[in-house]
Amino acid sequence: MDEPAKLNADSLGIVESVIMGIAGTAPAYSIEITTSTIVGTAGMLSPASILVCGLIMFGIAYAFINLNRALASAGTSYSWVTLVFGRTLGFFAGWALLVLCCVFMVSAMIPAANATLLIFDRPMVNNVHYVTVIAAAWLTFVSAVVVKGIKLTSYVQVLMTIIEGIILLAIIVASFVMFPRAPQHTFSLVWFWPFAFSPKLFANGALVAIFFFYGWDVTMNLSEETRDSNRTPGRAAFWSMVFLMTFFLVFIVITLLGLSDSEIQHYNTNIIFAIAEKLFGPTWGYIAIIAVLLSTVGTVETQMLQFTRTLFANSRDGALHPRYARLHPRWRTPHIAIFFIWIVGLVLLFVSSYLPTINVILKDSITAIGFQICFYLGLTGLACGWYYREMLARGTWLAVSHVVWPVASGLFLFFIALYSIPTFDWVTNVVGLGGIATGAIPLLLNRKRIWATPAT
DSSP: OOOOOOOOTTOBOHHHHHHHHHHHHOHHHHHHHHHHHHHHHHGGGHHHHHHHHHHHHHHHHHHHHHHHHHOOOTTTHHHHHHHHHOHHHHHHHHHHHHHHHHHHHHHHHHHHHHHHHHHHOGGGTTOHHHHHHHHHHHHHHHHHHHHTOHHHHHHHHHHHHHHHHHHHHHHHHHHHHHGGGSOSSOOOGGGGOGGGSOHHHHHHHHHHHHHHHTTTTHHHHTGGGBSSTTTHHHHHHHHHHHHHHHHHHHHHHHHHHHOOHHHHHHHTTOHHHHHHHHHHOHHHHHHHHHHHHHHHHHHHHHHHHHHHHHHHHHHHTTSSOGGGGOOOTTTOSOHHHHHHHHHHHHHHHHHHTTSSOHHHHHHHHHHHHHHHHHHHHHHHHHHHHHHTGGGGGSOHHHHIIIIIHHHHHHHHHHHHHHHHGGGSOHHHHIIIIIHHHTTHHHHHHHHHHHHHSOOO
16 A cells, blocks of 8 residues: 655744744735725724634634644644544535635735735736736746745745834834824724624624634644644744734734824725835835735745645545645645646636726635635634543633633634625625535545545
8 A cells, every 4th residue: 555645744843833824824914905994894993803803713723733732734624623523524624725725816916916016017006907917927936936845935934024024013113103192093992892892893893803813824734844743833823823913903003093094995905005104205115015015925825835735635535636645756745736726826816807896806805715714713613622522621721722712712703604694795605605615516526436446
């Protein structure tokens, strides 16, 4: 019997893993394209929405940390839900991640192309077809880096994240020096008070807030390529979440202090540019765009890693065609899976170019992604609680961190997803719900293929 394919083990340390987790969530990108949406939804309670959803996401982080200790797998949610609830639910958990990674190619590559054009050819920034061509070029570059191996990928990611971090730190420091002198919105601790929400207002803002935190779990997808695979990815996920909660809270406060409601609405998906331009003038506005560009390219890189490692694990286990589990003999990367997501990304970019405006593309894709995030992360939280249910009798902290917090977080994510369905337009429902439902096709076809294969 052939040995199962193995990724390039012991390639990443704790520092690289933490940076991967941070880059997976794309701090600058998330702030840039989502801030105006959450402020428009939750208003002055946007920080409270970020805070509460961050705590919910911490429950899911503990689910990932605990399950990774039990089984370190590149398939993460797919592997763990399969272990606990069986192959069908496990397949759909993995499928939801695969679908949202594909959709994310559009919602992330479009801002990358926008940022590029803002720097080099600003008049063309609203030309959907021109933006699509630039986005396709960036997607091709990222695919070439990822296929060359995890070490090169991590080096590129570290460099981009350091440059991004320096730029954002300068903006944060200057904002707290200048904006409190003449704030556009008077600071109040009520901004952080979760009980100030009405149920409807909180639910509407939660799906957007959850999108801020998506992507840190790439550290777990890389567990088979990380030193001390059962512990290091979990530590990286924890510190990534600590950093991200702090960063998002700080930047939402900066936005409220520095920009008026009309400015937030006007700049829409260029919030960091607006803040930097207000602080330092047009030149720094363009430097801020560089941070957004690096953040966006970085998160596409981590999304490609999540997609290909999940597809690799599915194929290795026989849940999908085994071709996607083949590794390049030199680089030890799932090169066929990488080629597949590159082609799918190009096709989706081409299709999206026929939507009327870039803002429509972003709005529809972000909302659909939020639903799919809730689905696969929610299943993982429930799987953790059931797997570790005996911890309920082993002390308060073990019960909370292994069962109560992950399960409560998982149930909350399912509630938010179901609550949001009636508010979706038909495009979002097709992408969000239909994307998950289409998993039934490869699931049934693959079972038919396996049943038709003669025993050896």
